[in-house]
């Protein structure tokens with residue numbers, strides 16, 4: 224009898240160990256628009272946790288910030304004078320604190336508010352559909368080349384995006400396909416669906432980072448901003464604090 228209890232205990236323990244070692248990392252999905260400076264910081268901060276937080280897998284999904292603002296009746300901080308003034312100082316302080324190479328370029332207002340980045344995001348959506356690995360690389364390259372004061376690249380200009388895509392490793396043929404696909408209804412609809420999805424969750428700005436926890440509904444599992452990395456760790460059940468600097 225005792226032997227049987229011992230055996231069943233051992234089996235429970237080994238089952239637990241087996242399922243822990245086999246448990247898959249939790250998907251952390253960050254929604255981005257290349258126009259958003261705080262999302263650029265969030266990409267750097269999430270990259271820092273990769274490998275550090277073994278329970279985390281990272282995925283980046285394109286959305287349109289202009290449509291999020293409209294759908295949530297919000298407006299960008301820069302459109303409110305006091306918020307805009309604060310944002311310039313805040314971004315400078317944050318990038319210094321986190322030691323992230325980042326600066327708002329002179330072309331920021333023109334690119335983001337005069338020209339807009341809806342087409343840029345369609346371009347990114349087409350990259351996402353055609354070459355997911357290069358898509359993630361291009362996000363980092365585009366942020367690095369836009370949020371700088373040294374020859375900032377105008378990401379609203381698709382010719383410039385094509386050059387950045389080439390730097391990310393997209394071939395000439397692939398870039399031609401991306402350029403063609405970005406005007407396709409399929410890609411436009413996919414970008415709209417991603418955007419609608421976050422708006423339905425209650426999103427009103429970017430970045431939004433969604434943790435696909437199995438124990439909580441998705442509406443309870445997202446954070447707004449790049450200043451909630453510790454809450455992402457909390458959602459993941461991580462014991463380790465995030466690496467911030």
Ligand SMILES: N[C@@H](CCC(=O)N[C@@H](CS)C(=O)NCC(=O)O)C(=O)O
Nearest residue numbers: 259260261300427428429448449450
């Ligand atoms: N406190 C947040 C601010 C994020 C933020 O201001 N994001 C802008 C876009 S770059 C936004 O969507 N703002 C909407 C709002 O503040 O209502 C952070 O540190 O990341």
